[in-house]
Amino acid sequence: MSTSLRPDWQVQIDERGDLSVNPVSAGLGRREFILLSATTTGGLLLGWRMPVIAGEKSTHPATTQLGVFLRIDADGGIVIGARAPEIGQGVKTALPMLIAEELDADWQRVRVEQLPLGLVSKADSPSGVDWKFGPQGAGGSTSIPDAWQDLRQIGAQARWLILQAAAGAWEIDVSELKTSASQVLHPDGRTLGYGALAAAASRGKLPGTAIALKEPGAYRIIGRPTRTVDCADIVTGKAIYGIDANLPGALHAVVARCPYFEGTLESYDASEAKKIKGVRSVLVLPGPQAAEPITANLATGIVVLADDTWSALQGRRALKIVWKPGAHSAESSAALDAQCTRLLAGSGQRVRDDGDFDAATAAATRKVEAVYRIPFVSHCPLEPQNACAHVEADRVRIIAPMQQPGGASRIAHQLTGVDRMKIDVQMTRVGGGFGRRLSNDFVAEAVLISKLSGKPIKLLWTREDDLQHDFYRPFGHHQMRAALDADNRVSAWAHRLASASKYHRRPDVKPEDLWQAELYPDDFPAAAIGNLRLEWFPVQSGMTRGSWRAPAHTANAFAVQSFVDEIAHAAGRDPLALRLELIGEAGERAYAQHGGPVFDSGRLRHVLELAAQTIGWGRKLPPGRGLGLAAHFTFGGYAAHAMEVSVDDDGSYRIERCICAVDIGRPINPLGIQAQMMGGTIDGISTAQALEITIEGGRVVQTNFNDYRLLRMADAPDVEVLIVPSEKDPAGAGEMGIPTAAPALTNALFAACAVRVRSLPIGNQISAALSARRAAAASQPGSS
Amino acid sequence: MIKFRVNGKTVRHDGDVSMPLLWYLRDHAALTGTKFGCGIGECGACSVHLDGAVVRSCLLPLSAIAGREVTTIEGLAPSEGLHAVQRAWIEEDVPQCGYCQAGQIMAAVDLLRRKPDPADEDIAALTNLCRCGTYPRIRKAIRRAATELRSKAAES
Numbered sequence: 001m002s003t004s005l006r007p008d009w010q011v012q013i014d015e016r017g018d019l020s021v022n023p024v025s026a027g028l029g030r031r032e033f034i035l036l037s038a039t040t041t042g043g044l045l046l047g048w049r050m051p052v053i054a055g056e057k058s059t060h061p062a063t064t065q066l067g068v069f070l071r072i073d074a075d076g077g078i079v080i081g082a083r084a085p086e087i088g089q090g091v092k093t094a095l096p097m098l099i100a101e102e103l104d105a106d107w108q109r110v111r112v113e114q115l116p117l118g119l120v121s122k123a124d125s126p127s128g129v130d131w132k133f134g135p136q137g138a139g140g141s142t143s144i145p146d147a148w149q150d151l152r153q154i155g156a157q158a159r160w161l162i163l164q165a166a167a168g169a170w171e172i173d174v175s176e177l178k179t180s181a182s183q184v185l186h187p188d189g190r191t192l193g194y195g196a197l198a199a200a201a202s203r204g205k206l207p208g209t210a211i212a213l214k215e216p217g218a219y220r221i222i223g224r225p226t227r228t229v230d231c232a233d234i235v236t237g238k239a240i241y242g243i244d245a246n247l248p249g250a251l252h253a254v255v256a257r258c259p260y261f262e263g264t265l266e267s268y269d270a271s272e273a274k275k276i277k278g279v280r281s282v283l284v285l286p287g288p289q290a291a292e293p294i295t296a297n298l299a300t301g302i303v304v305l306a307d308d309t310w311s312a313l314q315g316r317r318a319l320k321i322v323w324k325p326g327a328h329s330a331e332s333s334a335a336l337d338a339q340c341t342r343l344l345a346g347s348g349q350r351v352r353d354d355g356d357f358d359a360a361t362a363a364a365t366r367k368v369e370a371v372y373r374i375p376f377v378s379h380c381p382l383e384p385q386n387a388c389a390h391v392e393a394d395r396v397r398i399i400a401p402m403q404q405p406g407g408a409s410r411i412a413h414q415l416t417g418v419d420r421m422k423i424d425v426q427m428t429r430v431g432g433g434f435g436r437r438l439s440n441d442f443v444a445e446a447v448l449i450s451k452l453s454g455k456p457i458k459l460l461w462t463r464e465d466d467l468q469h470d471f472y473r474p475f476g477h478h479q480m481r482a483a484l485d486a487d488n489r490v491s492a493w494a495h496r497l498a499s500a501s502k503y504h505r506r507p508d509v510k511p512e513d514l515w516q517a518e519l520y521p522d523d524f525p526a527a528a529i530g531n532l533r534l535e536w537f538p539v540q541s542g543m544t545r546g547s548w549r550a551p552a553h554t555a556n557a558f559a560v561q562s563f564v565d566e567i568a569h570a571a572g573r574d575p576l577a578l579r580l581e582l583i584g585e586a587g588e589r590a591y592a593q594h595g596g597p598v599f600d601s602g603r604l605r606h607v608l609e610l611a612a613q614t615i616g617w618g619r620k621l622p623p624g625r626g627l628g629l630a631a632h633f634t635f636g637g638y639a640a641h642a643m644e645v646s647v648d649d650d651g652s653y654r655i656e657r658c659i660c661a662v663d664i665g666r667p668i669n670p671l672g673i674q675a676q677m678m679g680g681t682i683d684g685i686s687t688a689q690a691l692e693i694t695i696e697g698g699r700v701v702q703t704n705f706n707d708y709r710l711l712r713m714a715d716a717p718d719v720e721v722l723i724v725p726s727e728k729d730p731a732g733a734g735e736m737g738i739p740t741a742a743p744a745l746t747n748a749l750f751a752a753c754a755v756r757v758r759s760l761p762i763g764n765q766i767s768a769a770l771s772a773r774r775a776a777a778a779s780q781p782g783s784s
Numbered sequence: 785m786i787k788f789r790v791n792g793k794t795v796r797h798d799g800d801v802s803m804p805l806l807w808y809l810r811d812h813a814a815l816t817g818t819k820f821g822c823g824i825g826e827c828g829a830c831s832v833h834l835d836g837a838v839v840r841s842c843l844l845p846l847s848a849i850a851g852r853e854v855t856t857i858e859g860l861a862p863s864e865g866l867h868a869v870q871r872a873w874i875e876e877d878v879p880q881c882g883y884c885q886a887g888q889i890m891a892a893v894d895l896l897r898r899k900p901d902p903a904d905e906d907i908a909a910l911t912n913l914c915r916c917g918t919y920p921r922i923r924k925a926i927r928r929a930a931t932e933l934r935s936k937a938a939e940s
Binding site: 241 | 799800803804807810811812815816817819820821822823824826827829856857860861866870873874877878879880881882883884885886889907908909911912913914915916918919920921922923
């Protein structure tokens, strides 16, 4: 399915949530089709669909099939449909704000309702369907930029209809009228509320062309700090998440999945499980064939179906299962490290090679090299995976917490053969995403179990299931090399990455393209250094991998931003000055990966300088204190972190101050952006400090939050978020707050105690290094 | 058969008393505001009050609560009203995904019952997990609620 991120670019989001960006050929564009009707109680109803290709004949579905995109009731109440999945990124608030702004609505009278997945038949598209409400995914920080292109027009068209109705009622030219907060204003001071005009407006005729949008100076809702729309329901326990949904007569399902990568079922005995009161049946759920693409569920499993969750869990505990490890039974974290070292000693796939790296290195006056290690990590959204599904002969119902509901519909079709128009996909609030729910493997399981059992199913994963069966953030070793010339300037740069590509067991990815998920060739410092080489080495691993919030940016920004610091220290240069030199003069450059087509170095310079200035970069600090910086461009957004840390003699450390400066274009909801940056920063710190998924014997070692220790209140710093005012089109906000948090922290730690962390997580490396330093000092002759 | 009270109402349970309270609330009492996060008492998403003190309901068997009073997020405030802590959560716009917040609120109410004027260390001692990283706003909301509750207490 495709959607437009920028007018002249098209982003493809595949079923696993991966994004690729392609220029759209001339002549293709998008035209909005807005459909108008009346409600039974005399209100105005706007829905729409949006063909991808202009010039296509509109195939309006019957009005009765319309989801409510915008409804204005006779009493002035306004309901706005929220199309994107709400995973905590705030789009259920921010997207309706765009509609409400152009409608000139009274935000206090707006109620937001989650739309279901909306698809319409489209015979000539490869999938046979098209979006009914526009794109409905949460991935790649695209919801806001997509909505900026199309949702404002919905509000503008509705306002136009209201104005026409008011002009008719007052017999006045429409150009004489103004609106404010759900009121039409007559020049003589009279007013008419939108509710009073809704019935007449619903009998009007849409203009048939795009309406001119507001000048930004007139914005009353866009840019105003706005609280999250579901907050009252959340704090009273009324908000419905996937795990709270149910289907009539549903059996509770839990699955014991094979813990070994590509392992198989040897044998099982369910006789004890079936004796548990409430257990109804036990089924075998086949998994994907070893090494084959994963297009549905992740692993083979034994399903226990029961009357309630507790019976199902007890039944699962009573199963006796013998699993057979697969081809990866010898895989371990240590073996993967050794594999990386071996690979990096050879030569890999050169994916960018500017100038002459070898010649520049040969001519260097100084060389710097370092290897950074990025561990596998898990998404672990706090709401574990779950799904309700009911497969019948000619229809399927699904309710689940998803990031890609369109993918859930496609998988259900693939597994059942039921027409996609007969697959009903309901979206709930989602208890965290972080990329985990771009995959619909848990939806596939629920669909398969319902199909196998013939019953409606309520599937629950436990935390152990979730931590041991994930699409983990890829592991890798980043070998960085730089050469400095006689002027102490960086003359050559190499980034050699051995990683287990995120593109793993996917259909239609060629081996020569696996690197594309791992290195983004136009990232900093490309273009600024003439002799630049990016080289990739494929690590073989049975671990399933996927998109983890800001995907490869978290790994690459750590390696690159740590290395710039190391170069600065090696060359005796100021880390801020060197960063600014490498970013180069302010200007727009081509950026062909997601977040492009333009990378504006001036905007990156600005957030870096802002963060540095705010933390007081360059000031003298007491011993044991240090400042660290990092800046990065992620998916159209520019972010920089500046941190001040204090390190005690025993190696314990504290973040004393944490600044996050961000430029994501025009801020839609500053309160939401602040939350995303604060949360992204804390996610970045939490992951950098303590999180790693390790492997032993071809399976994941960690089982729950007792051995995968997320950061808690005591370690969460306050985060000062600085939002750069901007007139540029908005980018999303979900991911840019993460990549620079880890390197800013480790750079600050180095500044404080001269210990360089090159392997994440930080764990006890600081205390170990300080205690080794003390031991070395004590063994020196003459020490006391 | 055991009897206990949930949000002020007496309930009877004839089934398995080894069932953790969490699953009773979610599957049998239709009180889904209390969330499942880990099942081992680590994350606190399942926090409820037992006789007024916070407990993690995922590890608490029904056999342990016979005759006792359970309060869930749904019963924290009288119907249509809000507890001062809930109001503070809205004022500070605490939630992101919101999944942990019922548990966070139950823990915060318990903290303010024990320590009406909590020190920073008292707030830092809360161990409920928030995967979205709302901790800074939780701290602000707790301080806001504490101020409101203390001024109310001073009035009465």
